[in-house]
Amino acid sequence: MHFDRKDKSNSTLLSLYKQLLYPRMVEEKMLILLRQGRIGKWFSGIGQEAIAVGAAMAMKPDEYILPMHRNLGVFTARRIPLRNLMGQWQGKTTGFTKGRDRSFHFGTQEHRIIGMISHLGPQLALADGIALADVLAERKQATLVFTGEGATSEGDFHEALNVASVWNLPVIFLIENNGYGLSTPVAEQFNCAALVDKAIGYGIKGVQIDGNNILEVFDTISELAEEMRADPKPVLVECLTFRMRGHEEASGTKYVPQQLLEEWEAKDPIKNFEGYLVAQQVLTPELLQRIKSGFRAEIDQDIELAFNDAEPAASAAAELEDMYAPFEQTVVTPSRVSTKMRYLDAITDALKTGMKKHSNLILMGQDIAGYGGAFKITAGFAEEFGKARVRNTPICESAIVGAGLGLSINGYKSVIEMQFADFVSCGFNQIVNNLAKTHYRWGEKADVVIRMPTGAGTGAGPFHSQSNEAWFTKTPGLKIVYPAFPLDAKGLLLAAIEDPNPVLYFEHKYLYRTISGQVPTGYYTLQIGKANVLKRGEQLSIITYGLGVHWAIAYLDDHPELSATLVDLCSLQPWDKTAVADAVKRTGRVIILHEDTLSSGFGAEIAAWIGENCFSQLDAPVMRCASLDTAVPMSKMLEDQFLAKSRLHVTVQKLLAY
Template identity: 80%
Template sequence: MQFDRKDKDDAQLLALYKTLLYPRMVEEKMLILLRQGRIGKWFSGIGQEAIAVGSTLAMQSDEYILPMHRNLGVFTSRNIPLKKLMAQWQGKISGFTKGRDRSFHFGTQEYKIIGMISHLGPQMALADGIALADLIANKQHATLVFTGEGATSEGDFHEAINVASVWNLPVIFLIENNGYGLSTPINEQFNCKHLVDRAIGYGIEGIQLDGNNILEVYDKLSEIAASIRQNPRPVLIECLTFRMRGHEEASGTKYVPQHLFDEWTKKDPVKNFEDYLITQNILNDELIASIKSKFKTDIEQEVEAAFNEQEPIANPTTELDDMYAPYNQKVVAPTSAQTEKRYLDAITDGLREGMQRYDNLVIMGQDIAEYGGAFKITDGFVSQFGKARVRNTPICESAIVGAGLGLSINGYKAVVEMQFADFVTCGFNQIINNLAKTHYRWGEKADVVVRMPTGAGTGAGPFHSQSNEAWFTKTPGLKVVYPAFPYDAKGLLIAAIEDPNPVIYFEHKYLYRSLIGNVPDGYYTVEIGKANVLKQGEQLTIITYGLGVHWALEYLNTHPEISATLVDLVSLQPWDKEAVATAVKATGRVIILHEDTLSNGFGAELAAWIGEHCFTNLDAPVLRCTSLDTAIPMSKVLEDSFLAKHRLAQTVEKILAY
C-alpha cells in the first residue's frame, strides 16, 4: 500500500492515525462485550475504518453525512462521546432514540449525521433533499451519503443518483464495496466489472479508490467536496475494501474463502498506516503503546458509564405523544370575502397561499412545473415562484418522498404530489418507514405533505381509481385528511403545510371540476381532526368522508322523509371521536359509508370504536356501506356496481327495519 503525505505535517498525520485507531479499538471492545454476553448484537466495520474516517474528516462539520451500520468511524470522527453512542447501542434512555431503535438507526442534528433505516437504500434520497435545500439557499455545502455494494441493486440507488444528476445536486454517493451482501458475493450481486462504471449511465463522474488507504480516501474526498461546493453536481465514489467479520457477528464468515482473508489482512488500513508512520519517524512502539493505553482507559470508562445509565421507563402516554412532533394548531379564521370556486381551484389557492407564506416551501411532482400538473392544479406556479421551488421530477416516487424528508431535515417544507394516489405504492417505504417513524425514533420532524389525487367515478380502472386511505390511517406517525368541499380543501391544505408532521392529503379527482362552493380569499386554515356535522336528524346517523359525503347528501335530499344526522369526518387521522359519539347517541342507528372496499377499510376501525365505546346507545348493529372487495373496474356499468353508492339505499332500508 502506497501512501502519499503530500503537504501534511507530522501533527496532521498523527491526528489521522489516532482518529483511525480509535474506532478500531472501540470495535475490539464491543467484540469482547459480545462474547461476555453484555451486548446482544454488533455490526462490525473492522477493516473498513479508513473509508468512514477519511471521508468524514474531508467534510466540513456543518455538512450532513448519512452513514450505514458499519460506519462507526463517522460517528467517532464527528466527536460524538462514546458514552452517548454506547447508551444508544444499549437502548438506554440517554441514547439518541431513547431505546426505541437499534445501533446506528438514528440521526442527530447536533452532529449533522442522519442514520439509516434497515431498508438500506432510502437514505440516498434523503441526501438529495438535504443537498437541494443547500442549493436553493445558496449554501456552498456538500452532502455525503454511504451505501453498500448490495444496496446498489435497489431501485432507491438508481432513483437517488438519477435525481441528483438531473438536478445537479452536490452529493457524494459513496459505495463501500466490501465483497459480500451478508453471504452473497459480488459476482452474484451485479454483472458489471466495477460499480463505479455505473456513473457513466447517469452522466456523472465516477471514481474508484483504495478504501483501505486513509490518505487516498481523505485527499480525494477533500478534493471532490471542495469542488462540488463551488460547482454543484453529484459524484459517485466506489471504495474497494473487505468485510473482515460477519454481516453481524452471529452470521459468521464460513462462506468466505480463506485466501480472501489472507489477502485482505495484508491490506489492514490501521496496521498499514501505522507502519507507514513508523517509517516517517512519526510513530514508534512507545508512542503507539501510550496512545493505545489512553484509548483503552477512556473506552473502558465511557462504556461502563453507559451501562450505568438509566433504562427507559415505559409510559404509554409519552410513547403515543412522541409519534408526532409537538404542534398545537391555531386555526386561522377567514377574514376575506368569499368567491365561488371549483374544488380544484380551492386546492390551487391553498398551495399558492402556502408558497407565499413559506418561502422555504418546495413543491415537487411529475409534470407540475410548466405543464401545471396532470390536473393543472399548479398551472402558472413556475412563473410566480420559480423552478427552484416548483420542481418537475423524474418518475421516481420513492426518491421524491425521500427528498421531501431531506428538505425537512435541512430546514425546508415540502409538498409532494402523487400524480395519482395509486402510484404511491412506489414510494410506500419512504412514507411508512421514514416519514412516519422519524420523529418517534430520534425526535426529528418530517415536514412533508403528500398530495393524493384519489378515487373512482371517472372510469379510470384499477390503477387510477383506488381508494387507499386505509393503508395510511393504520400507520402511527402520519396524519390523514380528506376534504369533501372546496372550503375544506383549501383550509386543510394550508393547515397540512403549517403542520410540521407528515400529512397525507387526499383529494378526490371526481370532485375537481364537478363541485363548486364558496371559498374565502386569502389565508385561513381548517382544524385537522375536526369533523363537520352537515345534517341533524333522529332516525339514523351516516358517517362518511370524501365522495361519500355527496352520495349521502344526494340520497337524503331525495328522501326528505328520512331524518338523518350526517357526519363528514374531514380528517381520518386523527379523527373526531367526540363528534362521532354525539351523533351515535342522537340516533342509535349508524351507517358508515365510504368509497373504499369493505374488508379492513377505515370503516372497520370506526365500527369497532363505536361498538366498544357507544354500545349502550345502539338500537341496531353498526352497518358498513362500502365498495365491493374487488379491484376497481373500468366499465361504467361495472364501476357503478362496484361503488358503495349502489348499495346505500338498501343499507338505509336495512338499518331502519331494526
C-alpha cells in the same frame, strides 16, 4: 499500499491515525463484550475504518453525512461521546432514540449525522433533499451519503442518483464495496466490471479508490467536496475494501474463502498506516503505547458508565405523544370575503397562498411545472414562483418522498404531488418507514405534505381509481386529511402545510370540476381532526368522508322523509371521536359509508370504536356501506356496481328495519 502524504504535517497524520485507531479499539471491546454476553448484537466494520474516518474528516463539520451501520468511524470522527453511542446500542436513556431503535438507526442535528433505517436504500434520497436545500439557500455545501455494494441493486440507488444528476445536486454517493452482502458475493450481486461504471449511465463523474488507504480516501473526498461546493453536481465514489467479520457476529465468515481473508488481512488499513507512520518517524512504539493505553482507559470508562445509565421508563402516554412532532395548531379564522370556486381551484388557491406565506416551501411532482400537473392544479406556478421552487421530477416516487424528508431535515417544507394516489405504492417505504417514524425514533420533524388525487367515478380503471387511505390510516406518525368541499380543501391543505408532521392529503378527482362553493379569500386554516356535522336528525346517522359525503347528501335530498345526522369526518388521522359519539347518541343507528372496499376499510376501525365505546347507545348493529372487495373496474356499468353508492339505499332500509 502506497501512502502519499502530500503537504500534510506530522500532526495531521497523527490526528488521522488516532481517528482511525479509536473505532477499531471500540470494536475490539465490543467483541469482548459480545463473548461475555454483556451485549447481544454487533455489526463489525473491522477492516473498513479508513473509509468512514477518511471521508468524515474530509467533510466540513456543518455538512451532513448519512452513514450506514458499519461506519462507527463517522460517529467518532464527529466527536459523539462513546457513552452516548453505547447508550444507543444498549437502549439506554443516554442514547439518541430513548430505547426505541438500535445500532446506528438515529440522527443528530448537533453532529450533522442522519442515520439509516434497515431498508438500506432510502437514505440516498434523503441526501438529495439535504443537498437541494443547500442549493436553494445558496450555501456552498456538500453532502456525503454511504451505501454498500448490495444496496446498489435497489431501486432507491437508481432513483437517488438519477435525481441528483438531473438536478445537479452536490452529493457524494460513496459505495463501500466490501465483497459480500451478508453471504452473497459480489459476483452474484451485479455483472458489471466495477460499480463505479454505473456513474456513466447517470452522466456523472465516477471515481474508484482504495478504501483501505486512509490518505487516498481523505484526499479524494476532500477534493471532490471542494469541487462540488464551487460547482454543484454529484459524484459516485467506489471504495474497494473487505468485510473481515460476519455481516453481524452471529453470521460468521465460513462462506468466505480463507485465501481471500488472508489477502485482505495484509491490506489492513490500520496496520499499514501505522507502519507508514513509523517509517516516517511520526509514530514511535512508545507514543503508540501511550495512545492505546489512553484510548483503552477512556473506552472502558465510558462503556461502564453507559452500562450503569438508566433504562427508559415505560410510559404509554410518552410513547404516543412522541409519535408526532409537537405542534399546537392555531386555527386562522377565514375571511368573511369569499369567492365561488371549484374544488380544484380551491386546492390551487391553497397552494398559491401557502407558497406566498412560506418562502421555504417547495413543490415537487411529475409534470407540475410548465405543464401544470396532470389536472392543471399548478398551471402558471413555475412562472410565478420559479422552477427552483416548483420542480418537475423524474418518475421516481420513492426518491422524491425521500428528498422531501431531506428538505425538512435541512430547513425546508415540501408539498409532493402524486400524479395519482395509486402511484404512491412506489414510494410506500419512504412514507411508512421514514416519514412516519422519524420523529418517534430520534425527535426530528418530517415536514412533508403528499397530495393524493384519489378515487373512482371517472372510468379510469384499476390503476387510477383506488381509494387507498386505509393503507396509511393504520400507520402511526402520519396525519390523513380528506376534504369533501372547496372551503375545506383550501383550509385543510394550508393547515397541512403549516403542520411540521407528515400529512397525506387526499383530494377526490371526481370532485375537481363537479362541485363548487364559496371559499374565503386570503389565508385561513381548519383544524385537522375536526369533523363537520352537515345535518342533524333523529332516525339514523351517516358517517362518511370524501365523495361519500356527496352521495349521502344526494340520497337524503331524494328521501326527505328521513331524519338523519350526517357527519363529514374531513380527517382520518386523527379523527373526530367526539362528533361520532354524539351522532351515535343522537340516533342510536349508524351507517359508515366510504368509497374504499369493505374489508379492512377505514370504516371497520370506526365501527370497532363505536362498538367498544358507544355500545349502550346503539339500537341496531353498526352497518358499513362500502365498495365491493374487488379492484376498481373501468366499465361504467361495472364501476357503478362496484361503488358503495349502489348499496346505500339497501343499507339504509336494512338499518331502519332492524
